[in-house]
Amino acid sequence: MFHAASSLAPSPRPSQNQNDRQDRSGDEPGRPADRPAGRPSAPPAAKRDAFFDNAKYLAIVLVAMGHAWEPLKGDSRVLTAAYVLLYTFHMPAFIVISGYFSRGFDASPGKLKRLVTGVVVPYVVFETAYPLLKTYVGGAPQDISLLDPYYLTWFLCALFIWRLTTPLWKLVRHPVPLALGIAMLASATPGIGGDLDLPRVLQFLPFFVLGLNLRPEHFALVRRRAARIAAVPVFAFALVFAWWAVPRMNSGWLYHRNSAQELGVPWWVGPVMQLALFGCSLLLTACFLSWVPGRATWFTTLGAGTLYGYLTHGLLLKTADYRGWFDHPALHRPLGEIAVTVAAAAAVTALCTSPVRRVLRCVVEPRMEWAFKRDAAELARGREREKEKDAQRQDPGTKDARTRSADPAV
Known part of the structure; x- marks a missing residue:
């Protein structure tokens, strides 16, 4: 569901070729300007689209805020309502964008190599790091298992599976309805098991497949002024509805990792809730994207480092949780909740910056030329x-x- 670009420019209607060059990590390595004499020079690398970098950065800030609210939300119905609203669309938005930039995946050697270095390697590293953190900082021994994604590493596992199936979704006639049907069946099938977090992989699948089928003109629709204005009452109503639903709805539906039976309701409720949440999530995702600026801003370049912010902010939050910092009474008051929100946004912002990317690139985006055969x-x-x-x-x-x-x- 990430190197800094050398130049960024706003583009109200991104071109197909331009966006195909931006992958999930948000980077297109620069091409050397000097070419051997007598050989035609390659076309210049396309500029990054500021809109998508802005969207990725804002989405990752919302992810960090939601994780920071989790240990605090039980004491405030308003905060819990904001949490419910946020969890309805923040990961769907991130996954839709990931799907959009996975359209060029064709299982070629170069793309498979990038999948390994940009998804599999960081998954192994952080799937090892989080249990070790719990063992040595939290004081609770935690086994390391690459088949059981821990905390937020499920997204990398899901992205690996989704991207491998991309050629299939390009082949079938009605990919989005098919993916939605699979998600609905998964929500009523408790026997899937937890290996690779497959229930969550399948239930979030429609958002990825939708992203694969979106085109630049679809994003242009939600970026119109009328859409931005309409998003205001939609979000206001959604927040009021979330406040009403807090004592009436099981928030477990928002995580998409359990079946209906596991949530204590009849099996048929699962497909119905899956369909309803899909519609609500898409509507709120469209509203969120309508507010994303299309011009270059101070945080645009940070959109290239969202994977770094995603994987590392959890280490900070888990450390704070294990140390009992969230138990301080001051943090459970309105000013404390605001302070935690600002701190989470600032921390994930810092973790998306170039210095952090340079330090962690060896484990998040390693080149690993030694591990692969050279193309013929x-x-x-x-x-x-x-x-x-x-x-x-x-x-x-x-x-x-x-x-x-x-x-x-x-």
């Missing part, structure tokens, strides 16, 4: 370049002769 076409190009260099060293005039013969004026 790349090897052939390398051999051809070496032959040209040898020929130039032996006969410096070869290059000039080849250039003159290729000139139509000669």
Whole structure:
């Protein structure tokens, strides 16, 4: 559901080619400006779209705020209502954007390599780090299991599975209804088991598949002024409804990780709730995106580091939880809740910055050239370049002769 770009520019209607170059991590490595003489230069790398970087940053701030509210929400109905509202759309929004930037995944060697280095490796690292933190800081021994995602690492596990199935969703005729049907069935099937957090993977699947099928013009619709104005009463009504629903609804539905039977209701309630939540989440996601600025702002560049903020902010929150910092009475008052919210937003912002990315890139986005075979076409190009260099060293005039013969004026 992330290197800093060298340049950012607002684009009210992003082009298809431009957005295909932005992957989930939000980075397109720069191309060298200098090319060997006599070889055509590649087209310049497309500029990043500020809208999507802004959306990713704001979404990750909301994720951190929701995690910070979790240990405090029991004492305040208003905070619990805000928590319910937030959990209705913040991860769906993040997943829709992840799906949108996964459209170019075709299971080619380069894409599979990026999937391993950008998803599998950080999953293994942080799936190990969180249990160790609980063991040595929390004082409660926790087993390390790569099949049982711990805390927020479920998203990487889900993203790995979703991206591997991307070619299938491009093939079927009605991908979104099919994915929604799978999610509805998963919500009524308690026997799926917890390995790889499959219930959550399947129940969040429709949002990813929807992102795969979105086009730039769909995002342009929600970025109109009329949509921004309409989002105000929608969010206001949603907050009031969440306040009403707090004592009446099991918040476990919002996590999408349990079946209806596990939540203590008949099986048929699961598909109904799944369908209702899908509609509510999409509406609120559209409202959220309508408020995302399309121009470059002070936080636009931070959108390239959202994976870093996502994976590391949980370490800070878990440390605070294990140390009992959330038990302080002052934090359970309105001013304390506001202070925790601001602190969480500031912390995740700092964790998305370039210095943090430089330090943690070795485990979040490692290159790992040593682990992969070189592509045959790349090897052939390398051999051809070496032959040209040898020929130039032996006969410096070869290059000039080849250039003159290729000139139509000669």
